[in-house]
Structures are given as structure tokens and as C-alpha cells.
Amino acid sequence: xxxxLLAFVTLVFMAGxxxxxEASAPANVDPKWVLIVAKAxxxxxxxxxxxxxxxxxxxxxxxxxxxxxxxxxxxAAGTVGDAAGAFAIIVxxxxxxxxxxxxxxxxxxxxxxxxxxxxxxxLIAVETQPKVSIYVSRAAALAAxxxxxxxxxxxxxxx
Amino acid sequence: xxxxxxxxxxxxxxxxxxxxxxxTVNYGSLEDVFSEPVTTSATGKxxxxxxxxxxxxxxxxxxxxxxxxxxxPDVLQFLVGLDFRRSSFNDPELSIRxxxxxxxxxxxxxxxxxxxxxxxxxxxxxxxxxxxxxxxxQIEVVxxxxxxxxxxxxxxxxxxxVTYDPLYDRANAVTLRTGTQALREGSAVATVHIGDTIGVRxxxxxxxxxxxxxxxxxxxxxxxxxxxxxGTFNIDGRWQVTPDVQFSLEGGAGTxxxxxxxxxxxxxxxxxxxxxxxxxxxxxxxxxxxxxxxVWQINYLGSQAQHATDxxxxxxxxxxxxxxxxxxxxxxxxxxxxxxYGEFLSGSTDYYSTYSIGGMWNxxxxxxxxxxxxxxxxxxxxxxxxxxxxxxxxxxxxxDTSLNALSFNSGLVYSVSDEDVVRxxxxxxxxxxxxxDLGQQIPVPGNSLDLGQPALKPTVxxxxxxxxxxxxxxxxxxxxxxxxxxxxxxxxxxxxxxPYQLGVNTVYQSANLGSSDETGVEIALKSASxxxxxxxxxxxxxxxxxxxxxGIAAGVYSTYAGSTPQNIVDFGIGYTLDRWEFDAxxxxxxxxxxxxxxxxxxxxxxxxxxxxxxxxxxxxxVTDGVSLGxxxxxxxxxxxxxxxxxxxxxxxxxxxxxxx
Numbered sequence: 001x002x003x004x005l006l007a008f009v010t011l012v013f014m015a016g017x018x019x020x021x022e023a024s025a026p027a028n029v030d031p032k033w034v035l036i037v038a039k040a041x042x043x044x045x046x047x048x049x050x051x052x053x054x055x056x057x058x059x060x061x062x063x064x065x066x067x068x069x070x071x072x073x074x075x076a077a078g079t080v081g082d083a084a085g086a087f088a089i090i091v092x093x094x095x096x097x098x099x100x101x102x103x104x105x106x107x108x109x110x111x112x113x114x115x116x117x118x119x120x121x122x123l124i125a126v127e128t129q130p131k132v133s134i135y136v137s138r139a140a141a142l143a144a145x146x147x148x149x150x151x152x153x154x155x156x157x158x159x
Numbered sequence: 160x161x162x163x164x165x166x167x168x169x170x171x172x173x174x175x176x177x178x179x180x181x182x183t184v185n186y187g188s189l190e191d192v193f194s195e196p197v198t199t200s201a202t203g204k205x206x207x208x209x210x211x212x213x214x215x216x217x218x219x220x221x222x223x224x225x226x227x228x229x230x231x232p233d234v235l236q237f238l239v240g241l242d243f244r245r246s247s248f249n250d251p252e253l254s255i256r257x258x259x260x261x262x263x264x265x266x267x268x269x270x271x272x273x274x275x276x277x278x279x280x281x282x283x284x285x286x287x288x289x290x291x292x293x294x295x296x297q298i299e300v301v302x303x304x305x306x307x308x309x310x311x312x313x314x315x316x317x318x319x320x321v322t323y324d325p326l327y328d329r330a331n332a333v334t335l336r337t338g339t340q341a342l343r344e345g346s347a348v349a350t351v352h353i354g355d356t357i358g359v360r361x362x363x364x365x366x367x368x369x370x371x372x373x374x375x376x377x378x379x380x381x382x383x384x385x386x387x388x389x390g391t392f393n394i395d396g397r398w399q400v401t402p403d404v405q406f407s408l409e410g411g412a413g414t415x416x417x418x419x420x421x422x423x424x425x426x427x428x429x430x431x432x433x434x435x436x437x438x439x440x441x442x443x444x445x446x447x448x449x450x451x452x453x454v455w456q457i458n459y460l461g462s463q464a465q466h467a468t469d470x471x472x473x474x475x476x477x478x479x480x481x482x483x484x485x486x487x488x489x490x491x492x493x494x495x496x497x498x499x500y501g502e503f504l505s506g507s508t509d510y511y512s513t514y515s516i517g518g519m520w521n522x523x524x525x526x527x528x529x530x531x532x533x534x535x536x537x538x539x540x541x542x543x544x545x546x547x548x549x550x551x552x553x554x555x556x557x558x559d560t561s562l563n564a565l566s567f568n569s570g571l572v573y574s575v576s577d578e579d580v581v582r583x584x585x586x587x588x589x590x591x592x593x594x595x596d597l598g599q600q601i602p603v604p605g606n607s608l609d610l611g612q613p614a615l616k617p618t619v620x621x622x623x624x625x626x627x628x629x630x631x632x633x634x635x636x637x638x639x640x641x642x643x644x645x646x647x648x649x650x651x652x653x654x655x656x657x658p659y660q661l662g663v664n665t666v667y668q669s670a671n672l673g674s675s676d677e678t679g680v681e682i683a684l685k686s687a688s689x690x691x692x693x694x695x696x697x698x699x700x701x702x703x704x705x706x707x708x709x710g711i712a713a714g715v716y717s718t719y720a721g722s723t724p725q726n727i728v729d730f731g732i733g734y735t736l737d738r739w740e741f742d743a744x745x746x747x748x749x750x751x752x753x754x755x756x757x758x759x760x761x762x763x764x765x766x767x768x769x770x771x772x773x774x775x776x777x778x779x780x781v782t783d784g785v786s787l788g789x790x791x792x793x794x795x796x797x798x799x800x801x802x803x804x805x806x807x808x809x810x811x812x813x814x815x816x817x818x819x
Contacts, residue, residue: 039192045402045440130577130632131209132193138484150445150479151184154204155193157523158484 029058029092031065033112033126038069040124040134041088041108043152046145048073052087057096066090083107088123097122101140108144117159135159183397183405183438185327186296199272200299200319201570202519202531203308203489204479212521212531212570212582213305214240214626214641218298225733225742227776227790229336229344229366229812231298231320232285237729237744237774239683239697240302240641244767246804248340248370249286249387249417255302255316256645256679257701257723260652265315265590265620267305271322273409273434276312277455279469279499281593284455286389287430289411291346291362293332293816294322303622303643304588306566307533310493310515311591314620325350325358326397326405331819338790338812340368356399365390370418371808372798379758381805383460385425389415403440409433419804427458444480459503465601467501469594485523491535492516499594500545502601507545509558509598509611514538527574537564537589541597541613548600551610552661558598558613564589582626590618592651596669608661610668621646636686645677650707652717657710673707675719683729691735699727714754714762721752724769738780743794745773755803765803771795788814 055078056066067075073087080100083089088108091097097111101121108123109116116122120139123146127133134156136148148156184205189197193207196219201211208217216238228234232251236243242254258265264281267274268288275288301317309317323330329350336344346364353359367388373381393411400406414429434451452472459465477491498510517535524530543558570584592615601609624643631637650672658665683697703720711717726749733742750769754762776790790812793799798806 036192036194039188042188043192128194130630131195131207134192149185150440151205152189152192153481154479154487155189155197155207157526158481 029056029062029065029090030112030128031069032128034065034090035069036126036128036132036134037090037110037112037124038071040126040152040156043149045147045149048087053085055083055086055089057089057091057100062090062092080104105143106145108146109140120159133157183324183326183407183436185324186321187324187328196297198299198319200269200301200305200317201308202521202533203477203491204487204519204521209580209628210529210572212529212572212584213568214302214582214584214624216240216300216302218300220296223292223295223298224778224788225740225776226744227742227774227778227788227812227814228792229292229342229790229814230285231288231290231292233774233792234292235298235300235318237731237746238300239639239681239699239727239729240679241300242724242727243746244801245807246802247384247387247418248368248805249389249415250419250804251285252802253283253318255300256643257677257703258315258647258675258719259722264312264593265618267309267313267317269309269317269319272319272449273432273451274309274312274453274473275430275432276453277428277430277457277469278453278471278497279455279457279467279503279594281312281591281596284413284415284417284428284430286366286387286415286417287391287413287428288320289362289391289393289413289430289432290320290322291334291348291364291391293334293346293818294330294348294360294362296321296323296328302641303584303624303645304566304586304620305568306564306588307517307535307568307586308519310535310537310566311513311564311589311617314588314590314618322395323350323360324397325360325395326352326356326399327358330360332816334814334816336366336812336814339810340371340808342366342368342810342812344368357396359394359396361394363390363392371805373805375798375800376805377755377757380755383425384418385416385427385460387416387418389413405438407434407436407438409435425460427460429456430454444478447475447477447479449475449477457501465502467499467503467595469497469499471495471497487519487521489519489533490516491518497594499598503595503599505546505548505600505602507543507547507598507600509541509543509594511539511541511594511597513540529572531568531570531572533568535566537566538562539564539591543598543613548602550602550608550662550664551600551666553600553610553613560613562617564617564619578630578632580626580628582624582628584622584624584626586620586622586624588620588622590620592617592669596651599669602664606663606665608664608666610666612669615651615669616649616671618650619648621648631686634686635688636684639681639683639685641679641681643677643679645679646674647677647719648674650675650717650719652714657712670711672711672717673705675703675705675707677701677703677719677723693731693733693735695729695731697729699729701725712761718752718754722754724748724751740776740778742778743773743775745771747771753803763803767800767802770799770801772799784818786816786818788812788816790814 051074054075083104091111097116111122114125117125117135117137123140125135196217201213245251268283299319305313344366348362350360391413395409397407410433431454437448455469473495475493479489493515495513500508515537519533521531540561568586573581598611622645626641629638679701681699685695687693728747731744773794774792778788780786792810800806
């Protein structure tokens with residue numbers, strides 16, 4: 001009986017470990033926040049000159065999400081080092097955001113991470129639940145030469 | 160899912176929102192980003208409704224369509240905290256949190272921020288407002304005073320009707336309605352874009368119907384009734400002059416006929432309006448210059464035919480800007496000149512000029528915590544041109560008077576958790592006497608005199624309120640609750656003072672009557688599921704204590720405790736099934752006291768018994784652009800006495816809407 005219980009506890013523990021390992025693996029971008037970011041970037045006062053380029057650091061699924069959201073822009077897969085001349089780069093993790101910031105100071109770095117916005121590495125982060133909240137880094141916006149519509153700025157949290 | 164996609168596709172066809180840079184607020188694009196309605200009616204700056212430091216209800220275009228109603232008060236009548244009663248077919252009245260009066264002067268109604276108030280009486284003539292239901296994006300209802308933003312008469316609350324923007328939105332629709340009471344009604348809305356920088360929206364509408372049956376109305380109150388009708392037209396153009404400058408020009412006209420048998424006043428009104436606005440994104444913030452002129456011609460066709468013309472010119476300037484990361488400010492100046500002349504004033508003119516200055520400070524103290532303070536000072540100078548009738552005992556110098564009014568709004572919004580929001584608010588607002596209250600001079604056959612009172616003081620409304628909202632995320636439901644305490648000091652009424660003898664004449668003069676306190680509670684639950692099912696239920700309780708000066712007779716302008724229903728329950732249920740929409744809304748309210756005018760006895764009390772009323776609507780989308788509707792108003796009774804006037808008859812409305 002005791003051995004059975006021990007085996008069960010061990011199984012549960014191992015399942016938990018497997019679950020946490022899966023959770024820490026890089027996840028795909030959330031289509032909802034990418035869509036909101038794309039809409040938010042419509043409020044940039046000086047639109048990027050076409051064909052504006054958006055680089056996506058991720059897999060084919062991330063690329064598909066970005067393409068469906070940034071309909072008017074040229075969206076391509078790439079690495080953090082490929083963003084020179086691009087309007088924006090979408091990253092998945094804080095590490096990628098930091099690397100992208102180090103490599104491309106004047107590109108809008110989009111990583112859905114509020115602390116990343118807080119330190120000025122990312123331009124924009126979005127919370128979608130339970131309400132939509134948008135965080136924008138003034139320093140990152142300045143570095144990327146981006147200015148937002150004044151009415152839009154009244155509704156976001158600037159960092 | 161299929162239903163969702165179909166609905167979305169329809170919306171895209173009828174109303175494509177153009178993401179564009181905006182000096183004026185692009186409601187559609189902002190709502191699209193933030194997934195909730197956006198408002199400027201709380202502080203003057205664009206905000207998510209959930210973060211506004213006021214108690215606000217938003218009625219969307221979907222709500223309007225599902226109500227099946229053919230006029231704005233009917234759309235709003237089942238909203239918690241609103242009192243609704245109808246005097247006749249074309250004379251609905253809305254008040255916020257009680258204190259209902261004929262020609263309710265406590266409620267400020269705006270279209271895109273422009274007052275559509277009829278200044279002479281201090282009244283909202285709903286049927287003459289030049290706006291069609293199909294061109295409304297949302298109706299914002301602010302409960303409680305908001306004078307610090309909008310000035311006088313935002314005393315009990317504000318209703319701001321926000322239309323689709325001609326530059327950003329494309330709204331094109333034709334609606335035809337027919338039904339009982341021989342209703343014939345139609346409206347059309349069309350938007351034209353010239354390039355990317357000019358947009359023009361035009362709308363027109365009209366209705367004609369038979370008055371409700373007057374069998375139970377005393378004969379003396381049912382003389383000379385008019386055929387209810389209305390007709391309105393509006394054109395609104397907007398030009399993006401440069402990426403940072405926008406100019407708009409708007410003009411409109413409206414006419415209507417209505418009956419108010421409780422006071423023997425069939426009325427035929429006309430209004431014209433023009434507005435121009437320049438908005439610019441500058442180095443010092445968002446600067447807005449706004450001018451409008453409202454002209455009203457009021458024809459009172461009672462036992463004594465009277466006419467008045469009121470002209471109001473208003474200029475407003477404001478600057479909205481941000482300092483640092485978490486402080487927004489708005490400073491504003493307003494000048495208004497308002498004059499009235501006509502038989503109500505025995506051929507003379509009375510007028511006032513107001514100068515106002517104000518400011519708003521919104522401080523995001525910490526994540527989820529914000530504090531908003533707004534302050535405004537109004538200075539009013541009254542004047543008179545022409546002859547003051549000697550029999551009034553007044554002289555022109557009686558009108559050489561002025562007043563100051565300091566109003567404020569303060570609101571703390573605290574998001575306790577992702578699902579809980581608390582709002583604490585305090586406000587001071589003003590109800591300004593109308594030009595009729597201040598300056599009428601009407602000799603009445605039989606040696607009596609209706610007289611204005613230039614020394615009349617505005618009513619000061621002080622409101623304290625605590626709100627709590629909770630979102631039941633898993634249930635898709637929201638709970639909204641409010642507790643408030645309101646003090647109204649210096650209430651006044653038309654012809655409501657103690658009658659006195661002046662020579663051979665008995666004088667009925669406007670007067671300040673005393674004060675009144677109100678305590679109220681509102682609780683509302685609302686839910687909408689993805690499966691298409693929706694429901695809502697709300698309860699409001701209000702108790703009022705009047706402190707009316709001795710000698711003032713009980714009447715329609717001085718008995719607020721009795722004339723406000725204490726208990727109101729509103730409820731609604733709806734379901735969307737593919738191309739069908741089924742909705743029903745209802746209200747139960749407790750009894751209240753109303754008054755009917757009698758030439759011999761004055762105002763005679765009439766008890767309006769408690770009642771329940773319910774409306775039902777079925778909508779069917781024939782194609783993506785064509786929909787049919789069937790609405791039954793007042794399902795439960797063929798006739799219903801909503802006030803001491805004409806009983807309201809059941810209405811059946813059939814409608815066809817084509818959107819393109």
C-alpha cells in the first residue's frame with residue numbers, strides 16, 4: 001500500500017516537473033496581443049514609408065500570426081541580428097528583447113513584457129486580460145523615432 | 160463562431176472604421192484597440208469607460224438596434240438610475256436620479272459635445288434633435304453633476320450622443336417605419352469621403368403619427384392638441400487640413416410638434432444650429448477651438464398663444480496635455496451669450512453673458528489607482544433690453560445682476576484587483592434658471608401676471624458617491640453598484656413662488672423654494688455570452704426629503720419627495736440565433752405623485768400608480784445589408800398612465816433598414 005502511494009506521489013511529482021519544463025520553454029506569440037500591437041502602431045503619427053518591414057523572431061506559427069496582424073507591412077522571419085532597417089521586431093522572450101535592443105537601438109522592439117518596457121528595451125507591451133492595457137516606453141519610442149497620436153497617448157501607460 | 164464571423168463581416172460592410180490620425184477622438188479605432196467603449200464625457204480626455212472617474216452607462220449601436228425603439232428616450236428608458244415618463248406621443252421626459260420636472264432643466268444633453276438644450280425654457284426637445292438613430296455610435300450617460308466640465312445645467316447628469324465620425328467612419332443607412340397610431344417614419348444617413356482628408360456625413364429624418372387616445376383626459380386639458388410630427392436634417396463635414404490640424408463644420412435643423420395636456424401646452428418648435436471646430440496637435444498639447452450657435456423658436460399654443468426666440472452663441476477653447484508620465488491636464492475657457500425675445504417677454508429681450516474658466520488634472524498615482532480633480536468658475540451677467548412693463552413693479556435695473564458659480568468634480572478610481580473597481584466621487588454642479596424663469600413678463604387675462612425673477616439664484620447640487628464594480632470573468636457577467644447622497648440647495652420653479660398682490664394683479668413669480676436631499680442605491684447585473692444569450696437586471700432605490708419654504712404650495716415644481724418613484728426594477732433578456740435577434744426589456748416602478756394643471760384650482764395632484772411595462776423586439780437580417788424589425792412597446796397594457804397627462808397607448812412598430 002505504502003509502495004503504491006509512493007509510486008503515485010513520484011508519478012505526480014514527475015508529471016509536475018514535466019509540466020513546468022514545458023511552461024518554461026519559449027511559447028508562441030499570443031495572436032491577440034500581436035493584433036492589438038499592430039492596431040496600436042496604427043496610431044503612430046509618422047507612418048513608416050512602405051514597404052515597412054517587420055521581423056519576427058520565432059517559428060512559422062509566429063510568422064503567420066504576425067502576417068495576419070500586420071497586413072500592410074512586409075513581415076519576414078529572422079533573428080535579433082536581422083532587424084537593421086526594419087520598422088519593428090517581434091520577439092518572444094525577455095532575453096531576445098535584450099539582445100534585440102543591444103543590436104538595434106533604433107528599431108521598435110515588440111516583446112510582450114512590461115519590465116522590458118520599464119527598462120526602455122521594448123517599445124510596447126500589452127495586457128489583454130481582463131482588460132486591454134498598453135504600456136509604452138518613451139525612451140524606446142524616442143530611440144526608434146516614433147511618436148504616437150496624442151489622444152492615444154492619453155489612454156496608455158507611459159514608462 | 161460562424162455567427163461571430165458573420166456579424167463581424169456585416170459590421171465591416173456597413174461601417175468600416177478607417178484607422179487615421181486624429182486631433183479629434185477616433186472612437187472607432189480606439190475602441191478597436193482597447194476592446195471597450197471610449198469616452199470623453201467624464202473629464203474631457205479620452206478614456207476607457209472602465210477607468211472614467213464618473214458613474215457612466217454606455218449604450219452602443221447594437222443596444223439601439225436591439226431595443227427596436229424609434230427615439231432616443233425610448234432607447235434609454237430601461238437604464239438603471241434613469242426615470243422615464245411620457246406626457247404624450249411626442250413628449251417623452253428623462254431625468255437622472257429623480258427630480259423629474261416637465262421641461263427637465265437639470266439634464267444636459269449633447270451631440271458630440273455640443274449642447275442641444277433649449278435655453279429659453281431650459282428643456283430638452285428630444286424630437287427636434289437633428290440626429291438619426293442609425294448614425295449614433297454610442298450614447299454616454301453620466302449620472303451625477305458634471306458642471307466642472309460642461310458648466311451650468313449638467314446638474315443631475317449628462318447625456319452625450321456620439322455619432323459616427325464623417326472622416327473615420329462610413330455610416331450609410333435608410334430606415335422606414337410604420338405601425339400603430341398611423342405612424343409614418345423614415346430616416347436616411349449617408350457618408351461621402353473625398354480623398355483621405357475630407358469626410359461629410361448627411362442625415363435626415365421625419366415622422367408623423369396620431370396622438371394617443373385622450374378619452375381619460377379632462378376636456379380643458381385636451382383642447383387644441385396638435386398632430387405629433389418631427390423633421391430634422393444635419394450635415395457634418397470634417398477636413399484633415401494637415402497631419403496635425405483638423406477643421407469641421409456642421410449645420411442642422413429640426414422641427415417638432417408635441418402636446419403636454421397636463422399643463423395645457425401644445426407646442427410647435429423649430430431649431431437651427433451651426434458649429435465650427437478647429438483642433439490641432441501643437442507643441443503645447445491638443446488645442447481645440449469650438450464655436451456653435453443654437454437658435455430656437457418656441458411657439459406655445461395653449462390658452463394664450465405665445466412665442467419666443469432664443470439665440471445662444473458659444474465659444475469654447477481648451478488645451479489637453481500631459482506632463483511627465485502620469486499627469487494629464489485640461490484647461491478651458493468658455494464664453495456664452497444667450498438672449499431671448501418674443502411675446503413671453505412682452506416684446507422685450509432678456510439676455511445673459513457667461514465667462515467661464517476651468518481646469519482638470521488626472522493623476523495616475525500608481526498602477527490601477529488614479530485621481531481626477533476638475534474645477535470651474537462661471538461668471539454670469541444678466542441684462543435686459545426693451546421695456547419692462549410698469550405693472551411688474553420691476554425696472555431695467557432689476558436685471559442688472561450677476562452671479563458666480565464654482566463647480567468641481569473629484570473622483571478616485573481604484574482597481575482593487577483585475578475584477579474589482581472602486582470609485583469614490585464628490586461633485587458640485589449648478590442648475591441655471593432659464594431666461595423664462597429670469598425674465599418672463601406675461602399679463603394674463605383675469606388680472607394676473609406671470610413674472611420672472613431676475614434675482615433668482617441657481618440650484619447648487621452637491622453629490623457624494625461610492626461605486627463598486629465586479630467582473631465575473633468566468634460567467635461573462637458584471638455587477639455595478641452605487642450609493643449616493645445628494646443635496647439640492649436653492650431649488651426654483653417656474654411661477655412657483657407664493658402668489659402676491661401687485662395693484663389689481665395677482666403675481667405668480669419664479670422663486671427659489673428651498674432645498675432637498677436625496678439618498679440612493681443602484682445595483683445592476685449584466686451578462687452576455689458568446690452563445691448569443693444576454694440578460695440584465697437592476698434595482699434602484701431613491702428617497703428624497705424636501706425642505707420647501709413655508710407658504711409654497713405643493714406642485715409640480717416643489718414636491719420632489721412624492722414625485723420621484725422610490726423603487727425601480729429594470730430587466731432585460733435577449734438571444735441572437737444566426738440571423739434572428741430576440742429581445743425584451745421591462746420596468747417595474749413604484750407609485751409617484753404628479754400634477755395636472757386646472758385653470759380654477761391650479762396644480763391638482765394625481766397619483767400615478769405603480770406599474771410594470773415591457774417592450775419586445777424581433778429582428779431578422781434578410782441579407783447582410785437588409786434587416787427587418789418588429790417591436791411591441793407596452794406589451795402588458797393597451798393604455799398606461801405614465802404621468803398626469805395622456806395615457807400612453809401600446810405601440811407596434813414595423814421597420815425595414817437597408818445599410819450600404
